[in-house]
Amino acid sequence: MAPESLGQIFLAAVLANNFVLAMFLGLCPFLGVSARLDTAFPMGIATTFVMLVASLCAFGLNLLLTMFQLEFLRLISYIVVIASAVQLVEMFLKKTSPALFRALGIYLPLITTNCAVLGVALFQTAREYSFAQAMVFSFGGGAGFTLALVLMASVRERLQLSSVPGVAQGTALSLMLAGLLSMAFMGFAGLGG
Amino acid sequence: MSEIAQARTFDEFMEGIWRQNPVFVMVLGMCPVLAVSVSAVNALSMGLATMFVLVCSCGLVSLIRKIVPKEVRIATYIVIIATFVTVVDYVIQAVSLEIYEALGAFIQLIVVNCIILGRAEAHASKHPPLTAMVNAMGMSIGFVIGLFALGAVREVLGAGTLFGFSLFGPNFQPWVVMVLPPGGFIVLGGWLLLFSALKRRKEVRLAAQGGGHGA
Numbered sequence: 125m126a127p128e129s130l131g132q133i134f135l136a137a138v139l140a141n142n143f144v145l146a147m148f149l150g151l152c153p154f155l156g157v158s159a160r161l162d163t164a165f166p167m168g169i170a171t172t173f174v175m176l177v178a179s180l181c182a183f184g185l186n187l188l189l190t191m192f193q194l195e196f197l198r199l200i201s202y203i204v205v206i207a208s209a210v211q212l213v214e215m216f217l218k219k220t221s222p223a224l225f226r227a228l229g230i231y232l233p234l235i236t237t238n239c240a241v242l243g244v245a246l247f248q249t250a251r252e253y254s255f256a257q258a259m260v261f262s263f264g265g266g267a268g269f270t271l272a273l274v275l276m277a278s279v280r281e282r283l284q285l286s287s288v289p290g291v292a293q294g295t296a297l298s299l300m301l302a303g304l305l306s307m308a309f310m311g312f313a314g315l316g317g
Numbered sequence: 318m319s320e321i322a323q324a325r326t327f328d329e330f331m332e333g334i335w336r337q338n339p340v341f342v343m344v345l346g347m348c349p350v351l352a353v354s355v356s357a358v359n360a361l362s363m364g365l366a367t368m369f370v371l372v373c374s375c376g377l378v379s380l381i382r383k384i385v386p387k388e389v390r391i392a393t394y395i396v397i398i399a400t401f402v403t404v405v406d407y408v409i410q411a412v413s414l415e416i417y418e419a420l421g422a423f424i425q426l427i428v429v430n431c432i433i434l435g436r437a438e439a440h441a442s443k444h445p446p447l448t449a450m451v452n453a454m455g456m457s458i459g460f461v462i463g464l465f466a467l468g469a470v471r472e473v474l475g476a477g478t479l480f481g482f483s484l485f486g487p488n489f490q491p492w493v494v495m496v497l498p499p500g501g502f503i504v505l506g507g508w509l510l511l512f513s514a515l516k517r518r519k520e521v522r523l524a525a526q527g528g529g530h531g532a
Contacts, residue, residue: 152345
């Protein structure tokens with residue numbers, strides 16, 4: 125079991141090792157959905173939920189696979205679990221909030237291929253977190269992802285009002301912005317260990 | 318007839334390298350691109366691992382494209398991809414422990430690389446195996462070029478070396494931020510700026526040419 129305390133793990137996952145800005149996980153939705161604040165936030169929440177479910181299932185699965193010495197199936201079983209969790213969220217959103225469902229569009233099923241989700245499952249296995257640690261880690265990761273998404277979306281909403289040189293418009297500008305945000309997050313390095 | 322077929326195959330191949338380069342044009346699969354492009358060696362090995370997975374899984378997906386029911390196709394593709402990634406994971410571990418540790422979890426994260434699923438869904442599931450594999454090969458070469466362009470720039474600026482060889486002598490003050498996470502975003506942003514500037518120039522030139530013909 126890893127020695128870090130729960131608070132340390134949470135802080136590290138949200139700030140110092142922010143999934144998007146320090147570990148480069150989940151960049152596709154980060155660049156894709158962060159154009160507007162009102163889609164960015166729900167997307168972050170949905171991803172956080174999937175992360176929690178995935179982390180929970182991955183923990184159980186890992187116990188089972190280790191018991192039967194089937195570690196080589198780990199990756200395949202994780203990804204299947206994540207795909208089902210995403211399906212669940214998708215059905216839930218479609219029933220409760222069709223408008224949001226349409227706004228998120230293709231990016232909702234793409235949570236399956238969000239590396240942040242699989243990353244949580246893989247990292248918690250590699251670091252041998254206990255159950256509580258794994259839960260805190262995945263929640264922190266999700267919160268960090270949401271934070272990065274919301275920050276980015278707010279900046280980009282502002283940017284729509286300013287005049288940007290034509291060459292820099294689009295992805296290049298978003299990447300530069302992400303670089304600056306990431307540099308700001310570097311200031312948290314060392315926090316939470 | 319065969320010449321046309323050949324030209325088409327070549328076109329399929331070049332599509333991924335230039336016109337639809339996954340890194341610079343489609344901006345797909347960014348996570349591994351930015352995370353492992355700290356040095357040129359890492360970038361190359363990551364590119365090669367992805368190439369293997371991409372080509373093999375596109376071939377297999379294309380072989381079974383008529384058997385798989387439409388509803389479960391994505392799940393099937395993911396399982397196929399995950400299988401090949403597991404193979405690559407164990408192979409790299411066996412060949413070089415050093416690279417395995419440098420790439421870390423990102424080898425297993427090839428599974429969720431959008432390029433692979435995207436190609437399987439958009440191309441391999443609609444074309445015969447050979448075409449699909451040629452296209453996948455082109456795509457992955459484009460991916461390797463993108464990764465290498467990023468990794469080389471970051472290594473040269475951030476550590477003053479290329480493939481571990483010192484370029485500027487001992488007095489070089491490394492630009493450390495380039496090998497840290499922000500550097501990845503900024504260098505990729507810079508490359509995209511360059512490409513969009515080139516595209517813009519071409520458009521302007523084409524417009525000028527078109528105008529000349531009209532007059």
